Each structure stands twice: as C-alpha cells, then as structure tokens.
Amino acid sequence: MPSAKGRAPVLSRNVTIPVLNASLTSEPSPVHVWFWRTDFEESRCAELARLLSPAERAAAERFRFPRDRARSVISHAGLRLLLAGYLNLPPESVAFTVEGAGKPRLAAPGAISFNLSHSGVYAAAVVSRGRNVGIDIEEIRPNVAWRDIAGRFFSAEEAVWLDSMPEPESFFRLWTAKEAVLKAAGTGLTAPLDRIRVRPGEDAPPWNLRELDLAPGYAATLAFDGPPAQPEVRLLTGL
Numbered sequence: 001m002p003s004a005k006g007r008a009p010v011l012s013r014n015v016t017i018p019v020l021n022a023s024l025t026s027e028p029s030p031v032h033v034w035f036w037r038t039d040f041e042e043s044r045c046a047e048l049a050r051l052l053s054p055a056e057r058a059a060a061e062r063f064r065f066p067r068d069r070a071r072s073v074i075s076h077a078g079l080r081l082l083l084a085g086y087l088n089l090p091p092e093s094v095a096f097t098v099e100g101a102g103k104p105r106l107a108a109p110g111a112i113s114f115n116l117s118h119s120g121v122y123a124a125a126v127v128s129r130g131r132n133v134g135i136d137i138e139e140i141r142p143n144v145a146w147r148d149i150a151g152r153f154f155s156a157e158e159a160v161w162l163d164s165m166p167e168p169e170s171f172f173r174l175w176t177a178k179e180a181v182l183k184a185a186g187t188g189l190t191a192p193l194d195r196i197r198v199r200p201g202e203d204a205p206p207w208n209l210r211e212l213d214l215a216p217g218y219a220a221t222l223a224f225d226g227p228p229a230q231p232e233v234r235l236l237t238g239l
C-alpha cells in the first residue's frame with residue numbers, strides 16, 4: 001500500500017506536493033481528514049488550475065462569481081495534491097471515475113477511498129483505505145430558511161431534537177450528518193433525506209459518524225463504514 005510518509009516534496013509547475021507524513025498502512029485502515037482554505041488570490045488560483053483536468057477546469061468556469069470559481073479550483077487542486085501524496089503520482093496524473101449518482105472515485109485499481117466537500121472558505125476531504133467514506137462541511141449561515149428545510153426533509157425525531165438544541169448550529173450539525181452518510185453511500189441527494197435517520201454525536205449503523213470541529217462558524221461531519229476509528233484531522237498547508 002502506498003505511503004506518503006517522509007517523502008521529499010516534488011516540484012510540479014510551481015506547486016510542491018505537500019509532505020503528508022501520513023500513512024494508511026495499518027489495520028484497520030486509519031481515517032484521515034484534511035482541510036484547507038480556498039480563498040487564495042487569483043494568480044495562485046491560475047497556477048493551481050493547471051493541475052486540474054479539462055473537465056474540472058470547465059466545471060470551475062461554469063460558476064458565475066470569481067469567488068466560486070476560485071473555491072472550485074482550489075478545492076480540486078488540494079484534493080489532487082493530497083491524493084498525489086498518497087499515490088506517489090504527479091497531481092495532474094490522478095485520474096477519477098464517477099459513479100452513477102456522481103460520486104467520484106479513483107480510476108486506478110487500489111483500495112484508497114476519498115470524499116470531498118467545500119463551503120465558505122474551506123474545503124475538506126477524507127481519505128481512507130477499503131472503506132466507504134463521506135464528508136460534509138457547511139458554513140453556518142443564519143439566514144438559511146432552515147426551519148422550512150427541516151420540516152420538508154427531516155424525520156419527526158430529528159425535528160424534536162432540533163427544537164431542543166440551540167439554533168441554527170443544530171440544523172447544520174444534523175444536515176452535515178445526513179449529507180455525510182448520503183455521500184458515503186454515494187447516493188448524494190438523489191436519495192430521500194428523511195430515509196436517513198441521524199442524531200449528531202451518535203453513529204448511524206452501518207455508518208460511523210464523527211462530528212468535526214474544523215473552523216469557527218462551520219459544521220462538519222464525517223461518515224465511514226468498517227471498524228470504528230478515531231479520525232486524524234490535519235490542516236493542509238503550502239498550497
């Protein structure tokens with residue numbers, strides 16, 4: 001199994017592959033969470049865009065606002081740099097396939113699994129081996145019509161829990177838990193949201209759920225199957 005441990009950085013078109021000092025070799029597989037800022041200046045964004053595939057660049061170009069384009073570019077560049085570190089490949093060579101409901105996976109055979117999420121000025125990714133993984137990060141926005149959304153998509157038990165907790169954080173905690181499960185399963189929002197019953201801070205078998213405290217003003221949840229594990233959380237720097 002490839003290991004990123006102790007490897008020297010490789011220079012690639014003005015971009016250095018971060019030394020991850022992270023390995024997925026132990027059993028059961030560790031669960032690694034990485035997060036990074038996505039609010040870089042345009043010149044850096046243009047450099048990092050060179051790491052992306054034409055399809056990723058085209059997807060970023062479809063955003064109307066420069067801020068959203070930058071977030072898409074930096075999220076995908078960060079993910080490529082991370083996966084390059086684990087796979088010992090140049091970031092441009094990391095190849096993806098997409099499942100029916102849109103979940104990206106690595107095209108190369110092997111058991112490394114990952115999932116990406118982005119919101120506000122942060123991106124977060126989970127990387128593991130031989131597990132289905134999903135992650136969701138959301139900026140806590142007080143102006144979201146969260147009561148309406150909860151009424152439409154949450155179960156009666158979830159609505160009761162929500163009413164007993166401080167708002168709007170509790171909505172985002174619940175929402176990220178649901179979305180992390182749906183992303184781990186690969187169905188995304190094509191599956192009915194009320195079919196997944198979650199309670200923040202508790203597992204939702206077969207899914208292990210872990211709330212992540214990544215940055216003030218953000219809620220994030222990680223879902224993974226297989227044996228329980230304590231996620232190792234790191235800030236990805238040097239982009």
Ligand SMILES: CC(C)(COP(=O)(O)OP(=O)(O)OC[C@H]1O[C@@H](n2cnc3c(N)ncnc32)[C@H](O)[C@@H]1OP(=O)(O)O)[C@@H](O)C(=O)NCCC(=O)NCCS
Binds near residue numbers: 101118179
């Ligand atoms: C996936 C989905 C849950 C994303 O929710 P979100 O909160 O807006 O976005 P996040 O930042 O958390 O995650 C986005 C990332 O999840 C990944 N992703 C996309 N579809 C996914 C899926 N079905 N399962 C897991 N991960 C998925 C991608 O890496 C995506 O990154 P990108 O948008 O930059 O390419 C939502 O867009 C969805 O359900 N999509 C599937 C439904 C759909 O429209 N399918 C179209 C083909 S049938």
